[in-house]
Structures are given as C-alpha cells and as structure tokens.
Amino acid sequence: MSRRRRILLWMLIVLLAGSAAILTRYCGRVPASSIGFWRVAGAALALLPFWFADWRRAGRPAVFSRGALLTGAFLGVHFATWSWALQNTTIANAALFIGLQPLLAPFIARPVLGERLNRWELAACGLAGAGMVWILGRQFALERAHLAGSLVALGSAFLCACYFVFSRKYRVRQSAFLFTVPVYATAAAAQAALALALDRGIRVGQGAERWALLGLILLPTVGGHTLSIYLLRYVKSQLITLTIPAQFVLVTLAARWVFRETPTLWFAVGAAFVLAGVILGVVKSEPPAPPPDSARRP
Secondary structure: OOHHHHHHHHHHHHHHHHHHHHHHHHOOOOOHHHHHHHHHHHHHHHHHHHHHHHHHHOOOOOOOOHHHHHHHHHHHHHHHHHHHHHHHOOHHHHHHHHOOHHHHHHHHHHHHHOOOOOHHHHHHHHHHHHHHHHHHHHHHHOOHHHHHHHHHHHHHHHHHHHHHHHHHHHOOOOOHHHHHHHHHHHHHHHHHHHHHHHHOOOOOOOOHHHHHHHHHHHHHHHHHHHHHHHHOOOOOHHHHHOHHHHHHHHHHHHHHHHOOOOOOHHHHHHHHHHHHHHHHHHHOOOOOOOOOOOOOOO
16 A cells, blocks of 8 residues: 555544544434444444454354453443543543543553553653643633543543453454454443433434434444554554544544634643653554464454
C-alpha cells in the first residue's frame, strides 16, 4: 500500500471514529445503555455475513470463547459509560478523558500480558496525569456540573483500555471477524441487561434520534473499527492509536460549530498537557514481544 493511501485511510478513520461523539449527542433522550446496545448489536448484524464465511472456512468452531465473552463485557460497559459521559458533560471534556486509554493500557497489560512500561511511557503518564489533575481540580472547585461526566469518561477509558488489551490477548489465533462479531454480541447482551435493570427496556428514540443511532452503527463502529483492523496490516499500531488525540481536536472543533461549546482557557491548558502525554506515550512506546504461538490471521 502506498504512503498516500495509508495517510488517506488514517484520516478517514479519524473522521469516522470521531463522529461517535457528535452522533451520540444527537441521540437526545435515548438512554446511554440503549445507545451502546444498538451500536454493537447493529454492527454484529452488519458483519454477520463476513463472520459466517470465516466460520465455515475455519471448520465451524465454537462461537463464543471465554476470551470473547470477557472482552465483550468490557466493551459493553465501556460503550454505555461513554454514552452517559457524553450526555452529562461537554463533548470536548468527555473526548479528552476517554483519550487517556493509550496511557492506561500499559498498566493493564502488565498483569495480563507481562508487559512493562519504559521510562518514556512513565514520563508520558506523569505529563498527562498533571493535565488531568489540573482540569479535575478546576471542576471540583468551580465546575461541579462537569465533574461526574469527567470521572465517568475516565472510568470508561479504563474499560476501553481493558477491551483493547484483552482483544490482543485472545484474538491471536482467530481472524478479525471470527473474534469481533461474538465480542459485539456479548457487548450487546451486557448492555441489554443494563438497559433492563436501569431503564426498564431498550429504547430506540424517535425521528432524528433513530437516524443518529443508525449513523453510530455504520460510521464509527462498522466503518472506523473495520478500517482500523484493515490498516493495522500495513502500519504500526502507534499510528492507529494516534487517531485518539486527532479525534479530540476534531470533535472539539465540531462541538464548537454544531453545539456552540467553547472550551475555557483553563481546560485548554490542561488539555495541552494531556495530549502531549498521550502523543509522547504512543510515539515512545516499544513494540510488544510476540506472544507464544503467534500464528496470526488477518
């Protein structure tokens, strides 16, 4: 693949994945658990024909593995909490805190995969942590309305980092579709349970809300996720991870134009520290050692 095509695909991934924040806000009164449910349930249905073809070629293995169930549970709760954060704070605020996942992943990978942080990654965590404390300190003292959304987005970033770490652990010997569709189905089941427990059912919204849900299925979930898996065959994982700070810039500008949400100067200073830490951590991260029996399929 040519360099120009790689860059164009990377830019498309940023646009598709970044659309999630704006589309979630357009879901309006649809509960967060229902938003997350439709994202993964719809994506699983859209990818089902590709999964079925791979499943037959692989000799019809068991559909749900322990790894897929565990990974899907983390993904399901992540989508629900991420949607809730977007509904309860500014888009820029939620996008910034969810963007901490590249720095949280190494701490999870240490006990799960045995990977250690290098000194650059530790410095990056310190830099991003300083920016996070700066923003949360202000919110705790003067902007309490955004504090809950920030903390939930931070927790959602941890859940998303768990999803990526467990995906790398358990997807080793499976094709992307064989692993992803059961993960999406498990995530949908987890969010259906949350919707029943918290909201007494799964909601679909009305009018424009339904179009926003359809957009969430097709653009960031099927489109962004699938293109990321495809591009990983031709680029380093660091380039894919750099879509996270790029998405933050994109959605912050979009939120200012669409919803008239302008970040404060205090927030901008903290965001600069956080983004610098994320970029440093991604650029200076060392490639992981290949796991045993690393016969990978595309």
